[in-house]
Amino acid sequence: MTQPKHLLSIEDLGLDGIREIMRLSDSFADLANRPIPKVPALRGKVVANVFYENSTRTRLSFESAIKRLSADVMTFVVANSSVNKGESLKDTANTLLELGADALIVRHSSAGVPMQIASWVDVPVINAGDGCHEHPTQALLDCYSISKLHKKLRRKSKNSAISFNGLVVGIVGDILHSRVARSLVTALNLLGAEVVLAAPRTMLPPAFESWDVVVSNDFDSLLGKLDIVYLLRIQSERMKVVSIPSLREYTTWYGLSMKRVKMLQKDALIMHPGPMNQGVEITPEVAQLPNCIVGEQVANGVITRMAVLFRLLVP
Amino acid sequence: MAERERMLRPPHGGKFVPRSEVMSAEDTKRAITRIAHEILERNKGADNLVILGLQTGGVDLTHRLAQTLEELEQTPIQVGTLDVAFYRDDIGLRPMIPQAETYIPCNLDNKIVVLVDDVLFTGRTVRAALNAISDWGRASCIQLAVMIDRGHREVPIRPDYVGKNIPTRRDEVIDVTEEGVMIGEMVKIKRQ
Structure with missing residues (x-):
């Protein structure tokens, strides 16, 4: 190489x-x-x-x-x-x-x-x-964290080439302003994972149609099939036009609460690139859960x- | 093995062609038994002993040596592996060898550490290993066991336990495997 x-x-x-x-x-x-x-x-x-x-x-x-x-x-x-x-x-x-x-x-x-x-x-x-x-190093560290911590991948032999085939990753939130999402989607696609974007339409970039992703604005119906929930920060400093009616409305539809966590698979991991807006995209209780691997990230x-x-x- | 792997990588490249057998499988087995006895004699038993194999060539040898020691002393021996790639003084001067696992079984403070490698050549790998070991604690004593000492030292390093001394030319290659020790050359393969 x-x-x-x-x-x-x-x-x-x-x-x-x-x-x-x-x-x-x-x-x-x-x-x-x-x-x-x-x-x-x-x-x-x-x-x-x-x-x-x-x-x-x-x-x-x-x-x-x-x-x-x-x-x-x-x-x-x-x-x-x-x-x-x-x-x-x-x-x-x-x-x-x-x-x-x-x-x-x-x-x-x-x-x-x-x-x-x-x-x-x-x-x-x-x-x-x-x-x-x-933000390529963020995507690399996220993929590395997934490969080390998700139970589906940990069982695989040490020497085989890393592949995320069969893994479903949901990226949730302000994808429009997120450089993390842009790098991560590319990396996950290359590694073979299935990527689902969950966000209000106003928070999706115009170019997402060319990505190999599924888009949904019904977060609740997705939860059961996700192996990874990747939450993004609502980046109020980058919003030139207001894309959501209010933070509370966003939290109601897309915030990860204990109620939503219960709908996830048992082995699902919760990730966030940080800094977390606790109370907006994630509740403080969820941030404390052992399968929330922000610290490991x-x-x-x-x-x-x-x-x-x-x-x-x-x- | 390690030496052969290194020679296989660019810019060396080529194929290892064995010329003659230096030690048979039986010879290496006897050498390991003798080295095990020497280690126990010198250290008055196996207390505080930690055997560290240098990746990748010394690892196989380390397990065989540890097994012999365990049979002789009837006590478990601490065994580890050490990859010195990040401690070498020629980082950047030649292509990087893929990293292998470093596993140190315990804190090395006040332990007797026996480093094990297949071939002792320039001594630079051992120098790197000495630096690496000091990052895990202050061993009371570090000793070096090698199957083959082939000379051509570039740093003042001397082995404590040697399977066999073999005078070599610089361009020769020694290959230590479970089947014995071969001496030969790397033969360039012409690129098509």
Whole structure:
């Protein structure tokens, strides 16, 4: 397989790439339990976190992954940078390279910025979320979490290629504004899972008809056949036009309550990319359930990002 | 085995062609029994002993050695595996070998760790293993057992237990399997 230079979208990575990252993630999986949870694999490398948009878990998760690989991290936060003095994107990228960055992790509120930066620089660029476009590492960590935690998949032999055939994944909520959904649908399709989108029509992107998905706006009737319920956050900060009458109305139709959880299969897993709006898309009681694996998703995020960094930085 | 696997990957490539048998299956079995006795003699029994096989070539050997030790001492022996891919000093200089499982059965503080590998060559794998082990605790003592010591060391590392010393040329390849030890060469296969 050819060495990928960047990680910009799931489509670029392809099925082989997804499988390779998941396999590599396995070898980092037990690291957290060691007395010294670090390996010297990327010693001497410098990775720059370039975040033009707010983030808690993605940035800290990358930072943690970088540190566990013994690389050094530079963090660029737009709020206290020279961007406020008019520094351009290209200037910022070049400055970071001059300071010795061996890879750039980019998040921006406009779609396409990581691709644009990747065309300017000759170091690996990792897309950590660009506008409403893609968030590939989130999709990778979600697929890795599913492969590790869903009972249907855990039984399969260790060496067989990972496949989600027969798995039904329901993605619920604001798909229009969700870069997570965009990356995840592509990844799940490649892995062979059946994807169902449950959302009000106003929260579906115009392009969904070209995806290999089933769309439903009757969440309750879906619940019984789902193996995974993937809840998305209602992104009020991205809504330019109001797409739902009220949050309460959304909660009534699509919020995951205990009543709805009871309609799920016994082994079904509940996932959320975070941060959760408890009381909107999920009730606080459901968030506490053992089959709600939000915590595991965060832990697997570090593992998967280590795999991505290792894959891109080691020739 | 590990050495052969490594040589099979690009940029080496090619096919392993055995030239002659260095040790028969019986010879390796006797060597394992002798090494087991030497380990017990030197450490005055099997207390605090942890046997770690280096992935991938040392793993099979480790299980055979542990089995012999258990038969001799009538006590269970702690066995683990160690993959040093992330600790190597040539990361990035050559293609990455697929990672294999690392399993350390217990905290290594105050344990006697015996590292096991099939072939000792440059010593760089063992150097990486020493670094890796220190991440799991401070062993009271680390010893090295190998089936074949073929020379050409690049770092000051010396084995404690050796099945057989074999002088080799650098370009030769040693293949240790359950059926014995073969010496041979990698032969390039012409790409079509």
